[in-house]
Amino acid sequence: MDNPQEKLRTGELKLYALEKYMEADEAVKIRREYIEEKTGANLSAVGKYTIPITKVVSRNIENMIGCIQIPLGIAGPLSVNGEYANGSFWIPLATTEGALVASINRGCSAVSKAGGADVRIFQDAMTRAPVFAAKNIAHAAESIRWIEENFAAVKEAAEKTTSHGKLIRISTYTAGTSVYVRMAYETGDAMGMNMATIASEAAAKVIEAATGLRLIASSGNMCCDKKPAAINAVEGRGKTVSAGVFLPDELIRTVLKTRPELLIEVNMRKNLTGSARAGALGFNAHAANIIAALFLACGQDAAHVVEGSNCITTAEAVEGGIYVSVTLPSLQVGTVGGGTGVACQNECLKLMDCAGDGKAKKFAEIAAAAVLAGELSLLSALAAGQLGEAHKELGRG
Numbered sequence: 532m533d534n535p536q537e538k539l540r541t542g543e544l545k546l547y548a549l550e551k552y553m554e555a556d557e558a559v560k561i562r563r564e565y566i567e568e569k570t571g572a573n574l575s576a577v578g579k580y581t582i583p584i585t586k587v588v589s590r591n592i593e594n595m596i597g598c599i600q601i602p603l604g605i606a607g608p609l610s611v612n613g614e615y616a617n618g619s620f621w622i623p624l625a626t627t628e629g630a631l632v633a634s635i636n637r638g639c640s641a642v643s644k645a646g647g648a649d650v651r652i653f654q655d656a657m658t659r660a661p662v663f664a665a666k667n668i669a670h671a672a673e674s675i676r677w678i679e680e681n682f683a684a685v686k687e688a689a690e691k692t693t694s695h696g697k698l699i700r701i702s703t704y705t706a707g708t709s710v711y712v713r714m715a716y717e718t719g720d721a722m723g724m725n726m727a728t729i730a731s732e733a734a735a736k737v738i739e740a741a742t743g744l745r746l747i748a749s750s751g752n753m754c755c756d757k758k759p760a761a762i763n764a765v766e767g768r769g770k771t772v773s774a775g776v777f778l779p780d781e782l783i784r785t786v787l788k789t790r791p792e793l794l795i796e797v798n799m800r801k802n803l804t805g806s807a808r809a810g811a812l813g814f815n816a817h818a819a820n821i822i823a824a825l826f827l828a829c830g831q832d833a834a835h836v837v838e839g840s841n842c843i844t845t846a847e848a849v850e851g852g853i854y855v856s857v858t859l860p861s862l863q864v865g866t867v868g869g870g871t872g873v874a875c876q877n878e879c880l881k882l883m884d885c886a887g888d889g890k891a892k893k894f895a896e897i898a899a900a901a902v903l904a905g906e907l908s909l910l911s912a913l914a915a916g917q918l919g920e921a922h923k924e925l926g927r928g
Contacts, residue, residue, distance in 0.1 A: 539565050547594050555585045555595075563596040576600075582874040591870055601625040601827055603879070604632035609639040609904055610647030613896035619643070622901045623879040624824035631820055631905075634912065638904030641786045641911075642776050648900040652892055654771035656699060656715035657723035657863070659731040662751025663710040663744035671710050674742035675703045678712060681741070685714075688737040689730035695719035696726045698734070702766070704753055710744055711753040713762075720891040722769070722832060722865030724756065757834040759812050764841040769863030770892070774899040775856030776907075777849065787911035791853045797914045798846040798855075816913075818842035818857065821905040825898055826864075829885070830876030835863040844906045855910075857903045864898060866890040 532552045538544035539561075546565065549558035563574050577597030588595050607621040622639065624632050642648050665671035678685065678701060686698040697717040704711040714734060716727045732749045739746045755762055783791050798816075806814040813819070822839035826832070838861035846855045866885050870876050880886035885894040 535561050536565060536568075550588055555588045558588070559584065559595050559597060562594065566596055587873055591873060602627060603828060603875075606632055606636040606901070606904070607639045608643060609897070609900055610643040611650055611897055611900045612647045613650035613893070613900070614652070615893040616650065616896040616900070620883050620897050620900075622825065622897070622904075623828040623882055624821070625827035626820075626824040628820070628824075631824065634908040635821060635901065635905045637786075637911075638906070638908035639901075641778065641782065641907055642900065642904050644786060645776050645778050645782055648774045648776045648903050650772065650774040650896040650899050652770055652772045652895060654767045655717055655892070656767060656769070656771075657718045657727045658713055658715050658754045658766075658768050659724075659727040659749070660711050660713040660751050660753035660755075661731055661735040661738075661749050662747045662753070663712070663735075663739065663742075664747050665705075665708045665710050665744055667708060670743065671705050671708060674710060674738075674744050675705070677742050678703060678738060684741075685734045685737055689714065689716075689734040692730045692733045693726050695721065696723065696730050698730065709747075709751070711751045712738065713753050713766075718865075720866045720888050721868045722835075722863050722891075724832070724863075725868075757837050759837060761812060763838050763861040764812050765860070768838055768861040769835075770895040771858075771860045772862055772895050772899040773856060773858040774896070774903040775854060776903060777852055777854050778907075779852040783852065783911070787907070787915070789911050789914040791848065793914040794855075794910055795846045795848060795853060797910050798844060801913065802844045802910075813840040813842050815840070815842040815844040815857065815902075816906050816909045818844070818859070818902045818906065821902045822862075822898065825901060828876065828879040829894070830870030830873050830880070831864055832869060838863055842902060842906075844910075846910070855903065855907055857899060857906055859899055859902065862895055862898060864891060864895050866894050 535544060546562055549562055563578050567574050580598035603625050605621050605623055608619040609622055610619050665674060689698045698714055699717055700715045702713040714731050718726050735746050780791050802814050802816055819836050819840040823836045841861045843858045846853055866887060871880060877886055883897055
């Protein structure tokens with residue numbers, strides 16, 4: 532194309548349309564130069580990247596001007612005793628927070644020396660909840676009764692839209708004349724939000740036609756997507772997964788440099804009592820730290836760290852040591868689709884043998900074990916009075 536910059540200036544060419552007329556890398560370069568001209572900013576660092584972007588600009592981002600590079604660290608090896616993840620794994624973590632990877636690494640060492648984390652998935656269900664308007668309260672009740680009695684018809688309509696998604700249950704809620712229909716799906720190895728949305732839209736049309744309810748929106752926020760919500764902590768969303776490890780007293784003293792009773796008390800007074808007093812939905816030390824770093828490294832939807840922070844950490848005295856566990860009721864991960872195919876993120880998934888079909892539950896188990904390692908290390912640092920010193924040494928420029 533002749534003189535695309537001038538055509539951008541005159542409005543003859545739209546910024547978002549560059550890829551229609553040239554190769555992706557050239558479009559990104561011209562768009563970046565145009566923004567530099569408009570803003571006076573130097574974006575040379577943003578323009579240096581190695582990932583192939585032809586698919587990225589069509590699937591993952593619009594108006595691309597370059598890439599943000601986040602430092603990538605590695606923690607581990609971490610021993611995991613799961614039903615899908617069984618073995619020793621290195622954990623890729625993308626973050627700019629000093630001391631985080633070092634802390635998780637110490638937790639990995641403690642968990643592995645203790646024999647590994649036992650991990651289990653208790654539920655796998657992505658949700659979407661259309662909202663309808665009823666004529667009155669009686670109409671709302673009648674409509675809910677129809678939905679409950681005709682699950683098979685709703686399920687059939689939803690599943691016609693996907694070869695992988697399965698509608699496994701429906702829960703209904705009302706607020707005045709608003710009717711919320713929360714649909715839960717198994718979504719295979721995809722995180723499944725788009726799949727659940729498309730399927731729910733088809734199901735909603737069947738409900739609307741049969742009941743006379745008026746569909747207001749395909750999402751009524753009872754899902755509840757990317758927002759703090761008790762419903763996800765209670766009913767779950769995505770993978771509901773728990774990880775736990777028995778730590779002998781001697782290991783706590785030698786590796787974690789604290790005493791078992793102190794670790795238990797910190798967890799009780801900080802994670803449980805402190806969180807309750809604050810009205811928090813998460814009862815943990817910093818689960819979001821681990822989830823965010825792992826999500827960024829592995830091409831997950833970073834906004835789902837909100838639901839991932841719905842973690843409860845427990846520490847119980849048992850004979851000869853303590854048992855520490857984490858329960859994540861709403862961990863949303865996938866190993867196909869979304870950002871998992873971007874080159875760097877795909878490499879990080881492959882590092883754990885978690886890329887592609889048949890790997891999502893394995894990835895979820897590894898993620899839960901990594902959260903356990905991170906929780907254990909921070910609680911121990913707090914119990915030993917080491918947190919400030921660690922950040923002085925590792926967290927400051």
